[in-house]
Amino acid sequence: IRRIGVLTSGGDAPGMNAAIRAAARTCFHLGIECVGIRRGFNGLINGDDEVLNYSRVSGLTRMGGTMLYSARSAEFRTEAGIEKAVNTCKLLGLDGIVGIGGDGTFRGLHDLADHGIAVIGVPGTIDNDIACSSYTIGYDTACNTAVECIDKLQDTMQSHERCSVVEVMGHRAGHLALYVGLACGATAVLIPEKPVNFEEDVIEPIRRARLSGRTHFMIIVAEGVGSSYDVANKIKEATALDTRVTVLGHIQRGGAPSARDRVTATHMGYSAVMLLASGKTDRVVCMQDDKYIDYDITEALSMKKGLDEDKYTVMRTMIGQHNKV
Ligand code: F6P
Numbered sequence: 561i562r563r564i565g566v567l568t569s570g571g572d573a574p575g576m577n578a579a580i581r582a583a584a585r586t587c588f589h590l591g592i593e594c595v596g597i598r599r600g601f602n603g604l605i606n607g608d609d610e611v612l613n614y615s616r617v618s619g620l621t622r623m624g625g626t627m628l629y630s631a632r633s634a635e636f637r638t639e640a641g642i643e644k645a646v647n648t649c650k651l652l653g654l655d656g657i658v659g660i661g662g663d664g665t666f667r668g669l670h671d672l673a674d675h676g677i678a679v680i681g682v683p684g685t686i687d688n689d690i691a692c693s694s695y696t697i698g699y700d701t702a703c704n705t706a707v708e709c710i711d712k713l714q715d716t717m718q719s720h721e722r723c724s725v726v727e728v729m730g731h732r733a734g735h736l737a738l739y740v741g742l743a744c745g746a747t748a749v750l751i752p753e754k755p756v757n758f759e760e761d762v763i764e765p766i767r768r769a770r771l772s773g774r775t776h777f778m779i780i781v782a783e784g785v786g787s788s789y790d791v792a793n794k795i796k797e798a799t800a801l802d803t804r805v806t807v808l809g810h811i812q813r814g815g816a817p818s819a820r821d822r823v824t825a826t827h828m829g830y831s832a833v834m835l836l837a838s839g840k841t842d843r844v845v846c847m848q849d850d851k852y853i854d855y856d857i858t859e860a861l862s863m864k865k866g867l868d869e870d871k872y873t874v875m876r877t878m879i880g881q882h883n884k885v
Pocket residue numbers: 571662685686687729730731732783813
């Protein structure tokens with residue numbers, strides 16, 4: 561292997577830059593040239609590239625976002641788009657591609673593999689919804705950012721004796737919401753993996769908290785559940801509480817990565833290049849039981865990630881609810 565391309569695709573995540581740096585530095589160590597492909601798969605289609613030498617990736621570990629830009633490419637989903645991308649790989653002499661992103665990124669990489677390009681995926685998303693990996697780059701930072709914001713909200717909610725409904729990201733999964741809810745000592749946490757009985761799951765916990773003396777309340781809603789404004793209106797109707805909605809939104813995707821994200825990203829970026837260098841392709845780097853392993857992309861995409869039921873039980877216990885199965 562003489563030259564490798566690195567790209568980031570899909571929603572950005574804190575730690576992606578550390579993974580890019582690690583891939584580039586590992587290439588340097590192995591005597592491989594590393595080329596950054598900008599704007600995800602669009603960069604492969606349009607030949608949007610830059611050489612990532614040793615100094616170009618210097619200082620990247622602590623940077624949020626992705627210096628290679630990210631995109632969701634509609635054109636790459638067409639056969640014509642894939643062909644253009646494959647031609648760019650040939651033109652630039654890329655022997656392999658490292659793609660950092662989520663399931664959509666891995667599907668794109670697999671399409672390239674089908675056309676003879678060696679590829680390795682690295683899981684990077686704040687949603688932690690990649691089934692083959694217990695952890696995805698960016699999750700820890702996003703959880704910490706959300707917790708920091710919610711702590712601030714708790715102060716003003718306490719002063720005004722209000723009920724806060726906070727919507728957190730997570731796409732169709734509730735991992736982020738559950739983790740953040742536990743960390744914040746939320747009054748209730750609504751996640752898409754579990755059916756919501758409004759009276760039992762939201763109103764009862766609020767009443768119980770109120771009867772124990774609490775005068776402000778924090779309801780965490782995963783975006784996959786639906787509108788947090790509807791949740792707030794229903795709470796207001798049922799309890800007459802002064803209720804406010806905060807959608808944390810993209811603030812959760814920004815900021816300097818946590819130590820955990822920097823280290824995980826560095827290890828995963830390193831592993832991806834080592835896999836390519838050892839002749840492997842069509843695989844994704846994963847973490848399981850604190851070890852870095854790799855999976856066939858098709859197998860990885862067919863896996864389903866369940867909710868952390870232990871965490872869910874603990875959360876239900878904290879809010880005084882029986883568990884739900
Ligand atoms: O996958 C990361 C994520 O931030 C999800 O949590 C969210 O649903 C989505 O991306 C938002 O995407 P966009 O940045 O395109 O609005």
